[in-house]
Amino acid sequence: MPTNGPLFLGIDGGGTTCRARLADAAGRRLGEGAGGPSNITTDLPRAAASILEAARAALAAAGLDDGAFGRIRAGFGMAGGNAPREAAALAAWSFGFAAQTVASDADVACLGAHGGRDGGILILGTGSQGAALVAGRSVTVGGWGFALSDGGSGAILGRAAARRALTGHEEIEPASAFTRAVMARFEASPPRMLAWALKAIPRDWAELAPPVFEHAAAGDPVASALLADHVDEVAALLDRLVELGAGRIALMGGLAAPTRPHLPARFDAVLVEPDGDALDGALALAGLGSAR
């Protein structure tokens, strides 16, 4: 039930979706909501709008409205939140909340996954990022965005799929059922594909990732080769997290489940299920429970 006391808002902002969870000071979940893409290095104003959208949806689910903004202490775990300039700009954004703290999506996921204890996470979503708390010290791996980084992510895998589908279509490399299925999305027309690509954001590229897993499972050689490259990228990130001292690592994000069965056996001893989700971590970042 809404009260007049302080409220805590956790935000988990990814490249595709922005999720929000509202809780009271006792940790009771009051409502959840969602908004649009919210990578702050890709498009900060859009990310801010998505935060507002998700926050209002969570408030509405709790029977509250904008009038409650002044009671809210918010924690933002954002894709791109490791970019200092954009993180500072978001921290200064005028939402009307009583307080707000910005961290990376990986930081809040790590907080949520291990309840503040040592451990690592690897987010395999639209983008990717590794993070770990090692002897209380926070370390990150990757997370520098679609152009420079994001190995093992849906956007990178999807773009590789699109590029490979096109070389198949042009017979520069062998075609397959998979490359034809990707091209069929664009009516087998490179100009149509190009028109799409010129406007595609990471979320759009990531839509081409799930078919890679499906076609690889059916034995398609091109999809299998793309999946093998994807698994190599994920394994390199996991190896680095282990090297940095992460003794337990939780995979998170939409590609965690489909990728897990393909990972080398050396990770069986280190991979664990997360205790809580990124929204739990974002609520902790907002200050929930820190006084208890």
Add this chain to the structure above:
Amino acid sequence: MPTNGPLFLGIDGGGTTCRARLADAAGRRLGEGAGGPSNITTDLPRAAASILEAARAALAAAGLDDGAFGRIRAGFGMAGGNAPREAAALAAWSFGFAAQTVASDADVACLGAHGGRDGGILILGTGSQGAALVAGRSVTVGGWGFALSDGGSGAILGRAAARRALTGHEEIEPASAFTRAVMARFEASPPRMLAWALKAIPRDWAELAPPVFEHAAAGDPVASALLADHVDEVAALLDRLVELGAGRIALMGGLAAPTRPHLPARFDAVLVEPDGDALDGALALAGLGSAR
């Protein structure tokens, strides 16, 4: 010497530079000039501005000014010129010329390289594209831009170099003298690199390609691996051009010379020096010599 007769303007518009050559009806070269980036799928208004810049520079070199625009028949060979919508938009652009025809940069390069006879070209510039005239029929390979295509280009090689430098910096993959040299351009700071990458256009990525050749020549293992992937991409494009019937192929663009020594011996019999350059082809597209 300027006359009052018709003038022919050839434009070779690439992702980094736009070049112009002015000739009279007898084929005499009156002047040349250059302008900025001119990929019509990346930024059409900017490409049009670069064409104007290059055209005015060529006119100035010939002692002429905008007053001569009405005498000009122009041929535009443009990066991105195989995208139908953008090509049509450029063809309709109000420059004030008497006539203008648009083709891809590859088409005019092919016209210039083989003097209108059968043969192929592979442009390895900021972007890449293959094209060939086979029994009088025009075919193209690749050329669908930085996101989807451009294998073997400077932008693709440069982006791969940047990504690999960053995984080296983060110790996700082994570092080397090459990865450290790339990172040094960004003061070894991933946030600085990210700020650059968020604004980088293909021309900017392509600036990271020449160091790959230099460090590979010095035996750097990372640069050598990047070069091997680059050579594989170029070889796949050449094989496809041969398969399509190109009996002689001219390599063009800034990466042609550094790439050539690394290509497999099977291409020795097919690779030739071009008869003329893309500007010669663009002048032919404009109509120069077609009545002779």
